[in-house]
Amino acid sequence: MKRDECFRILARHVTDEIVIATYSSAVDWLELGERPLNYFSVGAMGLDSSHALGLALGRPDRRIICLQGDGSLLMNLGCLVTIAAVQPKNLIHFVVQNGAYEANGGHPIPNTAVDFAAMARGAGYVQVHAFSDLANFAQQAGHVIKQDGPVFATLHVEPSKPLTYDYPNLYDAGRRAALKAALQQ
Amino acid sequence: MATDALLEPDEKIRLKGSAIVAAIKASKIEFVLSVPDIVTSEGLLRPIARDPQLRLIRVCKEDECIGIASGLYYCDKRALSLIQYTGFLDSINAIRGVAVEYRQPICMMIGLLGHDPETTPRNSPRYGVRIIEPILDAMGIPHHLINDDGDVGKIRPAIDDAYAASHPVALLIGRRPSS
Numbered sequence: 001m002k003r004d005e006c007f008r009i010l011a012r013h014v015t016d017e018i019v020i021a022t023y024s025s026a027v028d029w030l031e032l033g034e035r036p037l038n039y040f041s042v043g044a045m046g047l048d049s050s051h052a053l054g055l056a057l058g059r060p061d062r063r064i065i066c067l068q069g070d071g072s073l074l075m076n077l078g079c080l081v082t083i084a085a086v087q088p089k090n091l092i093h094f095v096v097q098n099g100a101y102e103a104n105g106g107h108p109i110p111n112t113a114v115d116f117a118a119m120a121r122g123a124g125y126v127q128v129h130a131f132s133d134l135a136n137f138a139q140q141a142g143h144v145i146k147q148d149g150p151v152f153a154t155l156h157v158e159p160s161k162p163l164t165y166d167y168p169n170l171y172d173a174g175r176r177a178a179l180k181a182a183l184q185q
Numbered sequence: 186m187a188t189d190a191l192l193e194p195d196e197k198i199r200l201k202g203s204a205i206v207a208a209i210k211a212s213k214i215e216f217v218l219s220v221p222d223i224v225t226s227e228g229l230l231r232p233i234a235r236d237p238q239l240r241l242i243r244v245c246k247e248d249e250c251i252g253i254a255s256g257l258y259y260c261d262k263r264a265l266s267l268i269q270y271t272g273f274l275d276s277i278n279a280i281r282g283v284a285v286e287y288r289q290p291i292c293m294m295i296g297l298l299g300h301d302p303e304t305t306p307r308n309s310p311r312y313g314v315r316i317i318e319p320i321l322d323a324m325g326i327p328h329h330l331i332n333d334d335g336d337v338g339k340i341r342p343a344i345d346d347a348y349a350a351s352h353p354v355a356l357l358i359g360r361r362p363s364s
Contacts, residue, residue, distance in 0.1 A: 039259070043282030047252035050244075054256020054264075057216065057242070078245025086242060176287065180259050 001134035003096050003157045004028045006141075007067070009134070013142040014065065017092075018055050018179070021067040022048045023103040025096055026170055027163045029067060036182035040170045046075030049083065049093060056088035059183065063090045065145060070097040071109055073116060083150050084124030092144065092151040093120070098159055106159070120152035132156035199302070199333040202228025202362035208340035210238055214265045214292070216257055218242045218250035222269035224296030228362030230267060247272030248279040254291050255283050263348065266293045270317050273355070277320070284353035285324055291353040292344050294331075302332050302360035321355050332359035 003025065011032045018037045021029045026040040039055075041048045052066035073079075073095050083091065099112035117130040127147045131137040131154065144153055206229060209217070217233050219241065234241050244250055250266035257264045273280075273295050284291035299311035309315045321328045327346075329339045340356060347354040 041252070041255075041283075043286060044248070044251070044279040047248065047255075047279055047283065050249045050252025051256045053242075053249075054253035055259060056256070057240075057253070058257045058260025058262045076246070076249065079249055082242070082244045082249055173287075176259075183259055184261070 001132065001137065001155070001157055003098065003155070003160050004031065005134055006096070006131075006137055006155050006157065007032060009138045009141050010065075010145070013145055017063045017065050017145070018059070018183075019065045019067065020048050020052045020055070022072055023069055023165070024160065024163055025067040025069055027165060028160070030170070036178040038175065039179050040175060042167060042170050046072045046079075048072055049076055049079040052091060052093065053079070053083050053086060053088065056091040057086065060088070060090055063092065063145065064088075065092045066094060068093065068095050069102070070095055070099065070114075070116065071101045071104075074109060074114075077119070080120055080123035080125070080152075084120075087126070088150055089148045091149045092147075092153070093125070093149075094153050094155055096155045096157055098157050100159060102159070102163070103165060117152065117154045125150045125152040127151040129153040130156065198363040200228070200331070200360050200362045201334055201337075202232060202364055204334060204337045205229060205331065205340065205362055206232055206236065208337050209233075209265055210236075212263065212341045212344035214239065214263045214344065216240050216242060216253075216262060216264040217267055218244055218253050218264055219267040220244055220247050220250075220269070220272055222267070222272070222296040222298065224269065224298050224358055224361050225267060225294070227364035229294075229358075231364065233267070246275070248276040251276055251279040251283050251291055255287070255289050258289055263344070264292065265344070266291065268293060269296045269298055270313055271298070273317065274313065274320075280326075280353065281324065285326065288351050289353065290347040290351055292347055292356070293353065294356045294358060296358045300359055306330065306357060306359065317357065326353050326355055328355040328357055330357045330359050
């Protein structure tokens, strides 16, 4: 399965959730449309899951979906332990595992066979999933994002088509202002 | 209680931990994000862990604090990152990207391990401490030295200003606060 296919399926179930995405995941998620409750955390690789935890703590009334790349999670593996210790019921943590630093030349991550789901389970996530079949993900996605968390799900994906990274657009301060305004309503 | 290797048995208390905790609470801080630091372990972190008015989030690595504080900021919740200067140095890219370039009120309380409080951080005997203020200056981050009880009054205005003007701030703890 491919990342953009998974995201199209996920988008069918997303309503008022806050979605945090970085790098390639942010590009593919933005392709599906603008929404003020998107937060594209680019510039400090790996922190997307920590941003997600902050949002989950700050707004326990909302569900938070983090779309993190495997390279990003590798830069912040400790977040799995921190999140599991806090036990935010409203946090759904996806890692998109394509085995590559896609935004930095497509070089492989140090161990492409790393089992993130096992790490999340060991850290103490309440619900842990791993998907490699698109039909199965399509069947389960709606259920996964409604579970009491912290929820972790690995999406094992193939490399995607070459992406264009419009960082000025992703970084745009207007997006962050829109998110803050949306959360104050 | 851990042995306090830096505080001599007969050393007069010059910085009360209870006063700093009171200033943190007066600054409307709700969340304290921390990796333990021996400078602030007994005087700040342990009482904060017991304080029902503050929610302590223990993180594995200091840069997590920057992301979590940012997420809380979007929800209008104030946070303080309680870390050692080594953790600050390790988090420079996160601070650069999230706090400085995104102009977010990331508030850091940084223990200066190995600093001699009788001198200034720029003249500290410890290389790692000597470079902290120049780095903060280069990044354009306001900083305040909290060295004795007379400095505690700087904390609330510094945090209020960070949130009012949306910029990071660093509060440098120059000696071990009393427990």
